[in-house]
Amino acid sequence: MQRFAAFCICFLLQMSAVEAHDYSVGTMSIGHPWIPLERPSAASVSVYMTVENLGSEPDRLMGATSPVAQRIELHSIHPQGTATEMNSLEDGIDIPPGATVPFQPGGYHLMLVAPLKTFEEKDTVPINLNFQNAGDLDVAVEVVGTVSASESGENGEASERHDD
Numbered sequence: 001m002q003r004f005a006a007f008c009i010c011f012l013l014q015m016s017a018v019e020a021h022d023y024s025v026g027t028m029s030i031g032h033p034w035i036p037l038e039r040p041s042a043a044s045v046s047v048y049m050t051v052e053n054l055g056s057e058p059d060r061l062m063g064a065t066s067p068v069a070q071r072i073e074l075h076s077i078h079p080q081g082t083a084t085e086m087n088s089l090e091d092g093i094d095i096p097p098g099a100t101v102p103f104q105p106g107g108y109h110l111m112l113v114a115p116l117k118t119f120e121e122k123d124t125v126p127i128n129l130n131f132q133n134a135g136d137l138d139v140a141v142e143v144v145g146t147v148s149a150s151e152s153g154e155n156g157e158a159s160e161r162h163d164d
C-alpha cells in the first residue's frame with residue numbers, strides 16, 4: 001500500500017511538470033507545442049503539439065498566425081508510394097469531442113512559411129491559434145534542438161512533396 005502511494009505522488013509531480021507547457025481556451029487544450037531546430041536557411045519550419053477537445057461539441061482548428069512568419073499553413077502528410085506527400089488543409093482540421101489530435105512528425109503539423117527570423121534552441125515562438133468555436137489562443141512554442149545539423153534536406157521535409 002505504501003509503495004502505491006509513493007507511485008501516485010511521483011505521477012502527480014510528473015503531471016505538473018508537463019502542464020507547464022499546456023495552454024487552454026474554452027474546451028480546447030494544447031499540450032507541449034514545440035519546433036524542431038532547423039538549419040538557419042530553412043524556408044519553412046514545422047510546429048508540433050497535441051490538441052485536445054475536452055468538451056462535448058466538435059471544434060475545428062481554422063488557422064494560425066505568428067508575428068515571426070509571413071504565414072502559417074495547416075499541413076498533413078500521407079504515404080504516397082515510397083515517398084510521402086504533404087497537403088495544405090485550407091478548411092482547417094477537425095478536433096472531435098473527447099479526442100486528442102496529435103500534431104507530430106509524419107502527420108499533422110503547422111508550417112511556418114518564410115520565417116522572419118532565425119530560430120535558435122530554447123527560443124520561444126509566439127503563435128496564435130484560431131478555433132472555430134473556442135476562439136483564439138496564444139501559445140509560446142519552444143524551439144528544441146533534436147534535428148542534427150548533418151541531416152539532409154533544406155527544411156527537414158525534403159523527402160516530401162509539396163502539392164501547393
Ligand SMILES: [Cu+2]
Binds near residue numbers: 076111
Ligand atoms: Cu508541411
